[in-house]
Amino acid sequence: MFEATKVGRSVSKKEFKEQQDELRTQLLAVQRDLRDTNIPVIVLVSGVEAAGKGEVVNRLNEWLDTRGVQTFAFWDESDEERERPRYWRFWRSMPERGEISILFGGWYQTPIEHRFRGHCSDSELDGELNRIVDFERMLIQDGALIVKFWFHMSEDDQRARLKELSRDDKSRWKMVPDKSKFSEHYAGFEQVAERVILHTDRGTSPWYLIEAGDRRYRDLTVGKTLLHAIRSRLSESSLDDQNNTLSSPELPSSADAQITLLDQLDLSLALPRDDYKSELKKLQTEINELAWTAYNKKRSTVLVFEGMDAGGKGGAIRRVTNAVDARLYRSIPVAAPTDEEKAHHYLWRFWRHIPRAGHITIYDRSWYGRVLVERVEGFASDAEWRRAYSEINRFEEQLVDSGIILLKFWIQISQDEQLQRFKDRENVPYKQYKITDEDWRNREKWPQYKEAVNEMVVRTSTQHSAWTLVEGNDKPYARIKVLSTICDTLTEALKQDAQPIAGYLPCGEKRVEEMEKKDEDASDKKKNGKSK
CATH class of the missing domain: 3.40.50.300 (P-loop containing nucleotide triphosphate hydrolases)
Structure with a gap:
């Protein structure tokens, strides 16, 4: 050619x-x-x-x-x-x-x-x-x-x-x-x-x-x-997105036909206060030890927290960060994109914060905004949010293939519980900053958000990065479930040292190092032969 x-x-x-x-x-x-x-x-x-x-x-x-x-x-x-x-x-x-x-x-x-x-x-x-x-x-x-x-x-x-x-x-x-x-x-x-x-x-x-x-x-x-x-x-007038604008299939109108994964969660699950305190102390101690083990083994961790407004993401994140040395983690609160972020692909701002080996990045909301708020509020076109599922899956696959431990949490609460938390925020002075007019507007679109969440979980809960759905009406129960999931996942992942899989670099780092060492030895042998 x-x-x-x-x-x-x-x-x-x-x-x-x-x-x-x-x-x-x-x-x-x-x-x-x-x-x-x-x-x-x-x-x-x-x-x-x-x-x-x-x-x-x-x-x-x-x-x-x-x-x-x-x-x-x-x-x-x-x-x-x-x-x-x-x-x-x-x-x-x-x-x-x-x-x-x-x-x-x-x-x-x-x-x-x-x-x-x-x-x-x-x-x-x-x-x-x-x-x-x-x-x-x-x-x-x-x-x-x-x-x-x-x-x-x-x-x-x-x-x-x-x-x-x-x-x-x-x-x-x-x-x-x-x-x-x-x-x-x-x-x-x-x-x-x-x-x-x-x-x-x-x-x-x-x-x-x-x-x-x-x-x-x-x-x-x-x-x-x-x-x-x-x-x-x-x-060119525009990109040809006609193949990406297929509408979602319309489901039968009966109530039973509209059930989603979120409807199957038992939101009545709760944990007694005494049990919560003892479990919290034990799990936080364990997470601290696991974080240092991951640091010494150079295994990075990415934690993603999503959920309905007032679902308890912040409280769960604080229970994690209170247990980990501040030198090991960064917490990234994700809000509306800045002008600089809008000037790039939407994944760009998340790639920037991927942790280096042995460190932890916690995303308080994440790249899933493309298929949630941007979809429901119309900030992304149909073509943009529909193709985002495969883009996100490939992105997460690259993280996992490189050895990163990835955990994704969706914290779900009922509409009644959300309403009560909204009212509490309005009445408690130090919580008033948490409630905005936008929160009330989003609440009016509860059915649309529930549909979007269901499709998000179905399309992006994969073998390499599954979603953990958390029953969040009872805050102690939700926090302990999050912490125990992190401990179990880290414990299992850290039992063995991870190497990038074949096809990532496109071959494992260890194998490359061995081949390069072989080349160096051959080169040295050749030089020594010439000098003799």
Whole structure:
């Protein structure tokens, strides 16, 4: 498939100069138009070594207004990144709507290198590529434009370029470890690249193969391709969501036919005060010990609390945080999104707070707002909240696959109990801040919320992240159920050290380390043989 990138295309200095000024003017104009839209542009720059990817990115930053462009490189992984799911680092590089992010390698770099170095099989690579396809589809459905460039050249041209770079002390190529592998095994790298491109070349996010032998041809082609891609996206009236706007099936009108999972909860369950105090002390002691064990084993925990207004989420969270050292956890209260958060995909603000290894993040309300309040109140379109179920399931799967312990609680109370708690909040001065006009408005939509919760649980209670439904009319009972569930889950999870499963990186960290150690030993042996 790379034959078209080896035909020897070129542009003379004169032609380049004549076309450059006009192209730059057009790029700046389309960039100004982009700022007034809800479209984030993600430019992925990848390809064979020595193809001039850095030169291209520098050229784009020269032609564009850099106030609306950010550039990210992913050849190095910080400790902070290694202690979180792999995609955390990419979510942090997502551009705001109307802006551009240029990503060196992006989410393709690690899978390509792992397969090329023999750290994973073709099937493991394909598993990670499937995840990439889903990831890109999710971004595109949210309005993003993804422009993917693959820079290629013939083996002879690469060899000549590498020789040129080896004499340049400022070249990044000097800093690439084991660089001989790329130049000595050109055909193998090309084979991996072809598999990756064929698997991920989709109509909504195609790959653009750029011949990189001639620098002037390469740069002009990239600039013109990017210009065309942004112009085409701006001219589209809207994304085609017609396949995602199917209405929910209408249920029979009889009362028994309208029963939901929430109706099956026994809200009369209660716990005597004396039992509550003794159980609370015991469970909080246990949670404290488990939190330190998880810290020492570098196992992160994410706790999600959802429920009806006045359901007791805050009280349950306080019983958890009172037991855990404050240095080990962060509690994230989720309210209406800020302007910065609205400028990104809705999952962006939750990815930001994913804990590093051994720590705990507690979400007081969460990403489920997309299929609850945003659905019921009309803040999200039908297409947006309907596709959110699969987006959320994939998001949570990535957390669990990376070794994170994920628990999700829905705390349910009756309408009568909610009404009583609302009145108590109005009458007790130090609780009045908890009650708002919005709470009363939401109460009027109780049936709609109950329907939304039922569908949420059905669609997102999976084998890797099941919901725990908590009977919340009696606060002591609800709190003890939450604490005991956390203790039981952590105890079971911490019995064994978790490694990212095959298909995540796309292969386990331990296996990669073993393969890299083997490569190092072979390299040392080769060097020692030469010295003798």
